[in-house]
Each structure stands twice: as C-alpha cells, then as structure tokens.
Amino acid sequence: MEGSDTYLIRPNHQYKFKPAVVKECIREIVRERLSGMRYDPEEVPELSRSLAECIKDKVKSSGFDKYKLVVQVVIGEQRGQGVKWVQVKAVCLHSQSTDGRR
Amino acid sequence: MLGSHIGGTIMDEYQTEEETAFVVEEVSKIIKESVEAAIGGNAYQHSRVNQWSTSVVEQSLSQLSKLGKPFKYIVTCIIMQKNGAGLQTACTCFWDNSTDGSCTVRWENKSMYCIVSVFGLAI
Numbered sequence: 001m002e003g004s005d006t007y008l009i010r011p012n013h014q015y016k017f018k019p020a021v022v023k024e025c026i027r028e029i030v031r032e033r034l035s036g037m038r039y040d041p042e043e044v045p046e047l048s049r050s051l052a053e054c055i056k057d058k059v060k061s062s063g064f065d066k067y068k069l070v071v072q073v074v075i076g077e078q079r080g081q082g083v084k085w086v087q088v089k090a091v092c093l094h095s096q097s098t099d100g101r102r
Numbered sequence: 103m104l105g106s107h108i109g110g111t112i113m114d115e116y117q118t119e120e121e122t123a124f125v126v127e128e129v130s131k132i133i134k135e136s137v138e139a140a141i142g143g144n145a146y147q148h149s150r151v152n153q154w155s156t157s158v159v160e161q162s163l164s165q166l167s168k169l170g171k172p173f174k175y176i177v178t179c180i181i182m183q184k185n186g187a188g189l190q191t192a193c194t195c196f197w198d199n200s201t202d203g204s205c206t207v208r209w210e211n212k213s214m215y216c217i218v219s220v221f222g223l224a225i
Contacts, residue, residue, distance in 0.1 A: 044190040
C-alpha cells in the first residue's frame with residue numbers, strides 16, 4: 001500500500017497570523033514613508049497605492065505567505081484641530097482561530 | 103453539495119458558478135441598502151458616527167452571509183464629514199483572482215461621505 005498524502009488544513013502555530021507582528025510592519029512603513037509629509041492631492045493617489053503594496057510585500061515576507069491578504073490604506077487630510085471627522089470600521093466574517101485583523 | 107436519490111439514479115447537486123461567484127452588482131445593492139438604512143436622511147453628527155458605521159458594517163455582513171455563498175467577507179466603512187478636507191483610499195490584495203472579488207460603494211449626502219468596501223475571499 002502506498003503512503004497517503006498529508007494535507008494541512010490549519011496553519012502550524014508558528015505560521016498563525018500574528019496581529020502584533022503585522023502592526024509593527026505597518027507602523028514601520030508608515031513612519032518611514034509619511035514622516036514630515038504634507039497632504040498633496042496630486043501625490044496622494046500614488047502614495048496610498050504604493051504604501052499598500054509595500055505593506056502587503058512586507059507582511060508576506062514576515063512569515064504569512066500562506067495567507068490571502070487584503071491591505072487597505074486610508075489617508076485623510078487634517079484641517080483644523082481635534083475633531084474626528086472620519087470613522088473607519090471593519091468587520092469580518094471569517095475563521096476566528098486562524099484569521100486575523102490589524 | 104447535496105446528493106439525492108431519485109428512482110434508480112443518483113443525482114448530485116453542485117452549486118452553480120452563479121451561486122459561488124462574487125457578484126459585484128449583488129454586493130453593491132446590499133451595501134447601498136445598508137447605508138441608506140443606517141444613515142439615509144441624516145445630517146453628519148459626530149456623536150453618532152460610531153453607531154452609524156457599526157450599523158452599516160453589521161447590516162452589510164448580515165445580508166452578505168444570507169447569500170449563502172462560500173466566502174469569507176471583510177467589510178470596511180468610512181464616514182467622513184464634508185468640510186473640504188481630502189481623503190484617499192487604496193487597497194491591494196493577494197488572493198485568487200479567479201474566485202475572489204471586491205466592491206466599493208461611495209455614498210454621499212449634503213453633509214457627509216460614506217465609503218464602504220467589501221472583500222470576498224473564496225473558501
């Protein structure tokens with residue numbers, strides 16, 4: 001009798017999505033790329049696109065290459081002080097044990 | 103997948119392509135209805151945006167799951183007051199182009215914008 005195949009239906013613990021690691025990836029890139037920048041409506045479309053790509057590549061190479069990834073970048077212009085005029089909310093229908101969100 | 107025995111034949115029912123695909127028009131309609139229900143007819147109110155955005159995503163997700171399609175969904179909602187400031191969103195995905203999809207709906211009234219994105223990832 002031939003040997004059977006083994007299939008992985010859940011990631012091994014070391015490959016599970018780790019929000020803390022991903023958060024740090026994001027912080028690093030945002031800090032590097034946006035520090036000292038002003039909101040420029042001409043540049044912001046390309047900037048947000050390239051930020052998303054960078055973040056996606058960095059997360060992929062941080063040990064999450066078996067995951068499907070969706071990266072969304074939102075850049076808002078700050079006019080005036082304090083008042084929060086943008087509310088961002090995300091909700092997912094997914095597998096609690098393996099998927100993650102950051 | 104269901105199997106049923108009829109007479110002497112065994113028939114298998116598989117979900118048709120239509121039933122397992124991410125249909126942008128269908129998703130878009132659900133989002134528009136969810137946004138209208140949550141904030142339609144309202145003027146921007148700082149104290150209510152949290153509750154509004156929660157309603158939008160939860161209502162959207164609930165209606166999406168009722169479609170019974172084999173997808174994991176991610177719904178994001180951005181509510182922004184109209185005050186002249188700019189907002190740019192971008193997204194990139196690493197997924198299966200043949201099965202996964204996304205849809206973004208932009209809604210506005212006199213006092214605010216609402217941008218909702220749905221990402222469907224085939225299971």
